[in-house]
Amino acid sequence: MRLSGVELRRIRIPLVSPFRTSFATETEREVLFVRVLGEDAEGWGECVAITEPLYSPEYVDGAEQVIRDFLLPRLPADVTAPALGPAFAPVKGHAMAKAAVEMAVLDAELRGVGMSYAAYLGGIRDRVSTGVSVGIMDSIPELLDHVTGYLAEGYARIKLKIQPGWDVDPVRAVRERFGDILLQVDANTAYTRADTRHLADLDPFELLFIEQPLPEEDLLGHATLASALTTPICLDESIVSAQAAADALSLGACSVINVKAGRVGGYLEARRIHDVSMAHGVPVWCGGMLETGLGRAANLAFAALPGCTLPGDVSASDRYYSQDVTEPFRLVDGLMTVPSGPGLGVEPLMDVLDAMTESKRFVRLPQSRTGSS
Ligand code: OSB
Ligand code: MG
Numbered sequence: 001m002r003l004s005g006v007e008l009r010r011i012r013i014p015l016v017s018p019f020r021t022s023f024a025t026e027t028e029r030e031v032l033f034v035r036v037l038g039e040d041a042e043g044w045g046e047c048v049a050i051t052e053p054l055y056s057p058e059y060v061d062g063a064e065q066v067i068r069d070f071l072l073p074r075l076p077a078d079v080t081a082p083a084l085g086p087a088f089a090p091v092k093g094h095a096m097a098k099a100a101v102e103m104a105v106l107d108a109e110l111r112g113v114g115m116s117y118a119a120y121l122g123g124i125r126d127r128v129s130t131g132v133s134v135g136i137m138d139s140i141p142e143l144l145d146h147v148t149g150y151l152a153e154g155y156a157r158i159k160l161k162i163q164p165g166w167d168v169d170p171v172r173a174v175r176e177r178f179g180d181i182l183l184q185v186d187a188n189t190a191y192t193r194a195d196t197r198h199l200a201d202l203d204p205f206e207l208l209f210i211e212q213p214l215p216e217e218d219l220l221g222h223a224t225l226a227s228a229l230t231t232p233i234c235l236d237e238s239i240v241s242a243q244a245a246a247d248a249l250s251l252g253a254c255s256v257i258n259v260k261a262g263r264v265g266g267y268l269e270a271r272r273i274h275d276v277s278m279a280h281g282v283p284v285w286c287g288g289m290l291e292t293g294l295g296r297a298a299n300l301a302f303a304a305l306p307g308c309t310l311p312g313d314v315s316a317s318d319r320y321y322s323q324d325v326t327e328p329f330r331l332v333d334g335l336m337t338v339p340s341g342p343g344l345g346v347e348p349l350m351d352v353l354d355a356m357t358e359s360k361r362f363v364r365l366p367q368s369r370t371g372s373s
Contacts, residue, residue: 011356022163022190043108046295047100048262102266111343123304131157131311154334157182186211222253242272286312293326
């Protein structure tokens with residue numbers, strides 16, 4: 001597929017309620033979209049980098065610059081999604097920037113041939129069970145109110161964000177109030193190895209798992225922690241590639257994996273992590289980064305894969321945004337429908353997107369380039 005140009009578009013979109021984690025309180029999202037113009041179709045990619053480098057080293061301004069200055073000049077003249085890995089390999093890191101370009105190229109490619117993202121990735125479900133990620137709150141009554149609302153809407157499991165000072169008490173309160181629900185927690189690296197005994201206090205609550213308690217680099221610490229707890233360990237931030245997933249599984253650092261295509265450089269690498277995990281008999285699930293409807297469409301395709309046997313963080317549009325950039329995704333009987341149309345299977349609402357747009361840059365691609373610069 002030949003591309004004539006690429007649009008880099010930045011929007012600002014308010015969240016329905018503040019989302020507080022151990023690393024930030026977000027009240028809105030600044031989102032970078034990559035729109036590629038192909039011969040037969042255009043394609044959209046959403047970059048999951050957040051405003052500041054607090055979840056990973058990437059941040060949205062940096063991602064935009066990397067895409068513009070280092071990735072777009074490396075696009076092969078005749079591009080396919082599988083060719084991007086090798087083309088971008090000389091650029092170290094910047095998985096979220098790379099993933100956004102890949103998502104757009106794959107969308108355009110699939111729209112051109114009439115195939116859905118889910119069909120391309122190997123999805124086997126047309127609807128998926130899903131959960132909701134609940135931020136840190138000011139009080140336990142406020143938390144219980146939010147959880148009550150999400151369960152009433154039909155979400156299949158609850159994930160609580162935790163940090164030192166907000167962990168055992170909220171977990172106990174949710175367990176006592178709601179009984180035998182599917183419940184898990186996410187620490188976003190907020191603990192250290194010295195917290196092992198404290199984290200063991202979560203064991204009686206029979207959580208599905210604790211997600212990323214220790215720093216990203218600390219695979220060995222997670223392996224040691226895993227043998228000290230009965231609560232399983234799930235890794236998110238640490239799983240930066242299929243290689244990292246294989247290493248973590250071999251070390252016993254986790255027994256569940258959260259897959260985010262943005263964190264690992266795109267859906268092709270995400271699919272490889274899924275395959276490695278399945279080969280180890282380890283369940284995976286689709287993580288989320290508060291994506292808009294465009295990113296959510298691709299996440300739903302991923303969540304349809306056979307190894308995604310746990311509910312994902314792929315909630316309905318109204319959990320995040322009162323006005324999404326696509327037709328809203330809805331939860332029906334506790335399930336979300338996997339888009340089946342060509343490519344992402346959803347279209348951006350251009351008037352909505354335009355109204356939220358803060359900047360737009362068009363990069364024309366020279367047609368004579370070799371792509372090996
Ligand atoms: O750790 O899963 C995380 C959002 C931003 C950064 C990190 C994380 C999250 C979420 C959001 O938990 C989940 C969602 O998109 O619903
Ligand atoms: Mg996480």
